[in-house]
Amino acid sequence: MADDVHDTPIDPTATKNLGDQGLRFTLLKSSDETFEPWLQAMGRGFHGPVTDAEHISTRAEGFAHRRISGLYDDTLADAKSPVATASAWIADLTIPGGHTIPSWAISTITVAPTHRRRGIARNLMESELRTATALGVPVAILTASEATIYERFGFAPAAMRADWTIDTTRATWAGPIPDGKVQLVTTEQGRDEGGHDILKRALPQTPGQMYFEGHLWNRLFGLPGRGNPKEMRVVRYDDADGVQQGLAVYRVEDPGNHQPAIAHVEYLTTATDDAYAALWRYLLEIDLVGTVKAELRSVDEPVRWQISDARAASEDQVGDHLWLRVLDVKTTLEARHYNAPGTFVLELDDPLGFAAGCWLLSIDDSGTGVVRKLDDSEGFGSNHHLAMNVRDLGSIYLGATSISTMVKAGRIAQKTMGAAVAADAAFRSTTTPWLSTWF
Ligand SMILES: CC(C)(COP(=O)(O)OP(=O)(O)OC[C@H]1O[C@@H](n2cnc3c(N)ncnc32)[C@H](O)[C@@H]1OP(=O)(O)O)[C@@H](O)C(=O)NCCC(=O)NCCS
CATH class of the missing domain: 3.30.1050.10 (SCP2 sterol-binding domain)
Incomplete structure (x- = not known):
């Protein structure tokens, strides 16, 4: 299947439609010379900074499993940079019952501002859906920059998200206190020594979770050029038998003027209820911190029921996150x-x-x-x-x-x-x- 992802021919319908506009639609690999300008054009599409040359190889590794496509206008002065980008890969998606289903994870859809609103994204999206079907992948998934774009292609929100804020000056811990060990580890230990195994056990427990590794995992710990690895702290929970069961990555923001600090939970993954309780208790009891913020969490976090004052916790930005399309x-x-x-x-x-x-x-x-x-x-x-x-x-x-x-x-x-x-x-x-x- 991995070979098929790269080898399945490019969609002829989109190639023709875009060719009729004088544009060249093509596949590329992250090991190709064409990858760097593709990556920079994709970053530009999301208004991101230029990726430094020394980080290109890391990013190329992270994209190796993806089917990458670029759209080129060979008449432009900078003809090496695509005017549109897309990539996709097959990812296991957890569905009810603890099962998984292969999904076509579509990402990095961008169209240059000079080429917008002439049907390019439509051709890219429809070609991705036809490619997924050709590969026998039954659903497509994505996360969206705007909620107005993807319904027309048959997607809709399938899992919601919330940003949680907890006032730790009000919220004393009222949940279970498990027997295992909570310990601070280095970012390298968290990232490379068992943390991903916790994730592998955690993801199949919740419908809507997509299996991820590589770039998507490493960036949680602050990749070069993405977040600041020096600010990241990692805390781990090992159960009474010494098995790693949970991991939290967080950073502490000092607002200055002797104001209580804010702990930002960058990621929290737990394979057991004990690990969940132990790590939330840790996060809510950090000295000098008055607020814990955790973005992109479930709308139904058990922590709401584990604090003494339920009004100390609030959910903002409740809304769509995972979009799903049945094929x-x-x-x-x-x-x-x-x-x-x-x-x-x-x-x-x-x-x-x-x-x-x-x-x-x-x-x-x-x-x-x-x-x-x-x-x-x-x-x-x-x-x-x-x-x-x-x-x-x-x-x-x-x-x-x-x-x-x-x-x-x-x-x-x-x-x-x-x-x-x-x-x-x-x-x-x-x-x-x-x-x-x-x-
Ligand atoms: C969003 C984006 C990819 C659209 O590209 P595009 O080539 O201009 O889109 P198209 O011309 O193919 O438009 C396809 C359809 O989507 C609609 N559409 C496009 N962008 C839209 C937007 N931002 N909001 C709402 N509708 C949008 C068009 O009106 C068109 O509708 P129709 O075919 O039903 O008439 C492009 O504006 C872009 O790169 N934006 C910045 C990066 C981004 O947000 N990417 C999405 C990542 S999730």
């Missing part, structure tokens, strides 16, 4: 576990065609679903019947959003009485979906 309805729906039996007709509208049609989802008592596409001639019988755009299937798939709410919002049509309540019972997730990284 292969049968594979996607059969992969997850359901919480209640039932038989549903899901009538899907998909302007891009990938998922359109009527699909019969039959869930047995064990929570296993079997899916069949209905022929036009087949009736729907007495089954629960819901009609929706494919993007709304993305929203309900991991259980982040109640189907009844989507019916109230007019996004999903309930064609038979009781269908939404029955579907809510089946699609609900016992763990609130959450994605802990940008990509």
Whole structure:
């Protein structure tokens, strides 16, 4: 599969459409000479700084597994720099039931300001979706710079995020106090000596988490040119048997004037409830700190219930984070576990065609679903019947959003009485979906 990601030919439809505008659409690899100008153009697309020459090789390693595409205007003075960039790779996505599904993780979509709004991003996105389908990847995922761009391509928010602020002058610890050991370790120890194994055990516990390593892992500890590694502190929890079970990366900001400091939790991953409690307790009890801020966390953090004063904790920036697009309805729906039996007709509208049609989802008592596409001639019988755009299937798939709410919002049509309540019972997730990284 890894070879296929690089070797599958570039999408001919997008190549033709963009070629008609005089633009050259091509694949490249991070080991190619063309990678550096590609990387700089991508950074420019997000208004980032130029990447220093000494960091290019690290970034190239981080992109080695990605299928990278660039769009070139060979008439420009700086023709080596692409006018548009995209990259994608296959990443395991956790879905309800502790299972994972391969997903096409789309990233680094940029179009130069000189070439905007002439259909380039549309061609890039549609080519990514067709490539994923050609590779047999059933869903596509992304994190979005703006919430207004991706619904038109069949994506919708599938896991939400929140930024947490906790006033530690008010919040005394009221949660469990586990037996294991909390210890400060160096950033290198946290990054390279077992920390990633904790992550590997943690990610499959929460729907919406995407497996990551390499650049996306290393940057949490402050990569060169990204955050300041000198400011990062790493604290680890080992259980009573000495097994590493949790890791927090944080930095402390001193506002000056003898004001209490702010601890910023850059990342927190825990494989057990004990590790979660022990590390949050540590973070909330750091001397000289009056506020703990943790961005990009779950909207349903247990820490809310582990402090003496619930009003000491607040959630800001609650909103979309993981966006999901179903491409292969049968594979996607059969992969997850359901919480209640039932038989549903899901009538899907998909302007891009990938998922359109009527699909019969039959869930047995064990929570296993079997899916069949209905022929036009087949009736729907007495089954629960819901009609929706494919993007709304993305929203309900991991259980982040109640189907009844989507019916109230007019996004999903309930064609038979009781269908939404029955579907809510089946699609609900016992763990609130959450994605802990940008990509
Ligand atoms: C967002 C971006 C990629 C769009 O590129 P583009 O080539 O101008 O987009 P297109 O011309 O292909 O537009 C495709 C559709 O998206 C819409 N669209 C494009 N950018 C949009 C935006 N920022 N907000 C809302 N809609 C947008 C267009 O109106 C068009 O709609 P339609 O096809 O339904 O009529 C580009 O503006 C960009 O590089 N922005 C900065 C980097 C960024 O935010 N990238 C996204 C990373 S998640």
